[in-house]
Amino acid sequence: MSEKKQPAVSVGIMGDKRIEFTLCTDYKCSNGSIVSGNAVVELVDGEILYNGKKYESLLFEACVPEGSFWLRGVTIGVNFHWERKEDQRFGNNLKFIVEGDKITAINLIGVEDYLTSVISSEMSATASEELLKAHAVISRSWLLAQMAKNKEITTSKSTYSAFTENEQERIKWYDREDHINFDVCADDHCQRYQGMTRQSTTKVREAIEATWGELLKYDGKICDARFSKSCGGAFEEFQNCWENVRYPYLAKQRDSKRITELPDLTQEDEAFKWITGSPEAFCNTTDKEILSQVLNNYDQETTDFYRWRVEYTPEELSALILKRIGIDFGLVTDLIPVERGTSGRLIKLKIVGSKRTLTIGKELEIRKALSPSHLYSSAFVVLKENGKFVLVGAGWGHGVGLCQIGAAVMGAQGYKYKDILLHYYIGASIEKEY
DSSP: OOOSOOOEEEEEEEEESEEEEEEEEEEEETTSOEEEEEEEEEEETTEEEETTEEESEEEEEESSTTOEEEEEEEEESTTSTTOEEEEEEEESEEEEEEETTEEEEEEEEEHHHHHHHHHHHHSOTTSOHHHHHHHHHHHHHHHHHHHHHHHHHHHHTOOOOOEEEOSSEEEEOOOGGGOSSSSEESSTTSOOOOGGGSOOOHHHHHHHHHTTTEEEEETTEEOOOOEESBOTTBOBOGGGTSSSOOOTTSOOOBSOSSOOOOOOTTSHHHHHHHHHSOOOOTTOOOOHHHHHHHOOTTGGGOOOOSEEEEEEOHHHHHHHHHHHHOOOOSSEEEEEEEEEOTTSOEEEEEEEESSOEEEEESHHHHHHHTSSSOOSOSOEEEEEETTEEEEEEEOBSOOBSEEHHHHHHHHHTTOOHHHHHHHHSTTOEEEEOO
16 A cells, blocks of 8 residues: 555445455454454344444454455446456455445545556556556546545535436436445446456556546546547547536547547437448457457457447347336337437437337436346447347447547557547646645
């Protein structure tokens, strides 16, 4: 753990009725004892049972700067096609709290130490130096922007809603305000954080050190620096994926320096041509060396993401939608695009069935409804071939902010990290905050 000045962050790692953990060094427990080694906490009568006594919450503080602990059976890739459990090791302090019918394990750690893991978890720690530096700045900016936003929501005591529904429409989006008892979670919902398990390289630590305290800012505020795997050739705008707030630095643009013209992909005919074509863009690459910088081993189980295709029979699609979002449409007879964003991603999709018709959105709700895990993106067109629904799509993720594969290509082409950042965050500045 670094001794340099850095803000602290609380990260929710896992939730379960019973959690096994191992303290690798001496820890001071909030009950006053000094402990180490293997231990278990269990939820009993709404409280945490530990060593024969019950507690509302438990804190384990490391007695030495290099203190670390293991959590057993942490689920990674929640609801994704590669979801799995693994044992993970974390540095610094450990806290257990009760949330509903589960115990939640929280890692309390410095922001820069947290980033060392995030960058190794979000992508390969062997990525190029400029890509690692760019990712350090956006991961830090995103985190501190979310923490500031959470404080604002809490202070204002305003009701924050990410859901609207009536007879015709069900519009829902997913953001980090789902968490109220810690700053961020450890999975793709926020940023992948897998502690010391993803072995960080010297290059990652050097990228953190070189950009220590650097943030993306716009108009005096920290940028909400979103990122996704592949934009599919065009950037999406923030308000099309989350709440209706327009950030000038998260604006429509083509992922290219050579060709800057971008068709109006909110128009159905232009979106069709774009998605069924293979337009030039930084992220339009099949270079395995570049892709391995961004895609960890389990992500490389996916190969087609710049342009992709999935197909379902009407029966398969109807059963899938019922299972995924709990709405019985009967037999689905049509999928009709209602509204698209600046990258061609669907914001609203009308599902027509024999029992009911409903428009759903925003992009992640659409992706959830149409895949056993998550569809790669909502930038797709619907074809009907041989009695099947065929979805032909573009990109991987929401497409807002930095495109990780595009940024990896830029790094390989010799662009410096500040140039990469200012390509994806239009009109932003890079400032050293601490």
